[in-house]
Amino acid sequence: MAFGLPHFPYPPARPNEGYWAPVTSTINWCEEDYYATLYSAEIVNTLTNLLFIALGIKGIRNCLKYDHDSVFFVAFIGYLLVGSGSFAFHSTLTYPMQLVDELSMIYTACLMCYATFSFSQSRLRRQLLATGLVSLAVFITLYYHYLQDPVFHQNAFALITAIILFRSMYVMEFTIRPSLKSKYGTTSQKAIDFGLSKSERFGNTRADTRILREMWIMVAFGLTIFLGGFGIWALDIKYCSTIKRWRHNVGLPWGILLEGHGWWHLMTGVGSYFYIVWAIWLRHCLNGRQDEFILNWPSIFFSLPEVVLLPGAQSRPNGAKHTNGITNGHAFPTERKSV
Template identity: 60%
Template structure:
């Protein structure tokens, strides 16, 4: 028998934004906490996106990261803002003043992933290849937008987002390994000898040893970040699907335990929190990997003292152990 003190769920009522016109309505009950937010938990959990988006944009500008990541973080911020508006109002009528809130919520995820795809595949490519890639990804984004607006089927959006994310993440994993794993550098010994014969500058054995140790540490932390981020994504996706499949049972359970405890059973809210963290980790990983590709590991390092903190790639200051992530203590 439930024994902790609780507040019973209030009866259903009309809200400020009534009637609900969205073709999608998640498992959270509408307007039970306030008349000003249709889904209060699903709305407020988007504040994490908005906070991390602003934090990331400020960090990107302060530390001089590539502009493509600034645009990606702006897209991340738009995802949270659009989702906040959609879940607050559940309005999706044609020509409604907030009719595009749902599309902004969902399609911004596609656009941000396309930007990260461009960042991953365009690096060090000739101008012509980058132009073709940009046009191709822009065309893909337009196609997904128009086709999704026509279908109004969230399954199509989920599949498109999953495929794009899969391609970008595994491409970045491959790039990370080839760039940082010392054994791949050892396989380039012939290139080193060729550069030496041509009178080009090559690192000494001592410098090469230092770089191997440094990059092995960076690689270990990056793999932890990738594993952590993917776990958050997949865990959030699992919770969201359970929320969809067993909504009626979960609603009954929430009403049994009452408020505030029922808030912890809002699966779509957990999806926002977990994917928000996972997506932000991926962008930070992309920023750090780009600096590694540019051979700037001694100029930047990852500040991430504990896994429950928010990581940040910052410029290395004097005395920071030659750029090895001095603030990274727990992983």
């Protein structure tokens, strides 16, 4: 049955005529090589990395503007390098660019691992952690270059990412929740001694519950997008020949929507961005600065979250901040008293 919408046929693939030919990478994807231009081996897989670059710049800018911990500034630089490396890899399909793409993912994951496990540790423990993670990154680099097996890289990246994620969940639930309850809970003797009324303590408890709920929403939303992208990519690999046939049947530009690896880039880019922003918000809460910053996320489905400094936060004494009604768990018309 003919495809009804206006379209034009796919140009033939030209793998041996491309500017960067021949292909030397140990893995190739389902997008046909050099069909759109001789200067990019996989045009869709290349251009979808622009999302990483745009969000990386956004994250770096916010870290500088709002003075987030420097480890997250470096993490966003790593995030930006992941997108840039993937851009170069899919443009060229050469082995050196493959290493830039895949190893930058490992290095950025190790950096986020340091950010997750180093908080409140002694200087010696931070140094030992840093040494261990650098050694791990060097081992993965050398062993991967020896094996040249993408499955090893994928498993290593997945394992590090899972460790980071579960550790962050643990910290959120077993460190942040008790800390907030102790500081602002309705049964806190310290709050009573400080002179907070029952209604104020109740309002603060509701606010802190909202902080944790929003954190879990971020985790669920980011993880769903990330795993959804992985699922699409897995289907793209398994049914590549069928998907290629479908793409040729519907023609361009509609066939672009069937580029599964491109969807993987977009969805993992958003999911990874969610994780770094979540980690920034988690760190501010661990530092007891949740009254100075706000999780600005106007719409779950149509906007991306960012952690920003509350207006006038630096000028207010003792951490008492006004939220101007913006949702981050402190959407109350009165100032929140610090205890």
